[in-house]
Amino acid sequence: MNDITLKVLKGEPRSVARLITLAENSYPEAAIAMKDIHPHTGKAHVIGITGVMGGGKSTLISEITREYRKQDKKVGIIAIDPTSPFSGGALLGDRVRMMELAMDEGVFIRSMGTRGMLGGLTSAVYDVVEILDASGKDIVIVETVGVGQAEVDVIKIADSTLVVLVPGLGDSVQTIKAGVMEIADIYVINKSDRPGVNQTVAEVESLVGIDCSNRDRKIPVLTTNARNGEGIKELVDEIIKHKEYLDNSKEFDIKRMKRYEAELIEIIRKRLMNLIFDESKFKDKVELLIYKIFKKEVDPYTAADEILGKILK
């Protein structure tokens, strides 16, 4: 086991931060460290928080974290913001709402850009969850980018998924129900001081009623006001209850298996893409094939067969 891995297992913040950087940039050292890390993971409760843009997710996470800290739990937070598809840069501003946690040694916050991933997460998020877990965090919170409809990947990584909405969305509850409204373990209607909160609760509850008729657990709909802490204690109680529910059902193992499936797919996808499009031995071949497709000398399916054939050989 190398030095950085040992320090991560001791929870040393700088090594945790450095290993995250290595993983995020797909450095070979990261893959080596992650092999040693894996046996030390699986203890942390992973909470995914998703929901509409401007729903107050970051402020809510700050409050949830303070509640867990009262119970002496160590918390890791992964805050994901979109990477610009044009410049490749990102403005990561979620920390602004978590300022009070900055000096708490029991809290580790990492901001990440999506770096081209769709679905609300970022490619290295699986590694980062494992690193924070192995570093001794009891709770790992993943904040996705603000979602519209199809950004539902958070369920691949979270044990408990919170969908955050705000009052007065009205029809937008309807518009997001297709994807995002199907993934919640707990609904949170934040900014509960705003008008229309009862109506939103009623709308969501009626959706839940339709959805969970064949489940053994009714999905709770809670209201919070993260600004003044209202409803936070109740929310955390509900999250803990959900964890207990998972522990006592087969669902937990299924969720974890699904996470590892998603992680495995992501590692293979990254390596394959890297092999085909970045490594010099295929690059010329790929460029030539693209040109041939353009010239109608070959079709895209035959070209794909040819590339895959070369790799699998």
Add this chain to the structure above:
Amino acid sequence: MERKIRVLVAKPGLDGHDRGAKIVARALRNAGMEVIYTGLHQTAEMIIETAIQEDVDVIGLSLLSGAHMTLFRDVTKLLKEKNMQDVLVLGGGIIPKEDVSVLKKAGVDGVFGPGTHTEDIVVFIKKNVKL
């Protein structure tokens, strides 16, 4: 794959003027960097703690209250204590000429006052950052 440059843009001290910091943050993002913005009223300790967790390559400090001689040097002093001198430190805001050389001696690698072209900051970072 090229490693992305990560920059912390921080506002130490008590002034609430963050337009400059936000413009610089945007310019760096548009140059392909990942920019973490902390918000206002940061202490040197908060800035260092954030820099550690976010594993940034660059810290950009913005201050318009005139307290830069104290607060910028608090940051560089802490960086030295934590053995983090490989992090590039930039200062911006209303900084009199005569203070610049003192700040540079104290470990502020670049000082950018009013009228700076954002492109100059991008070039400076790309030239001097240690990845």
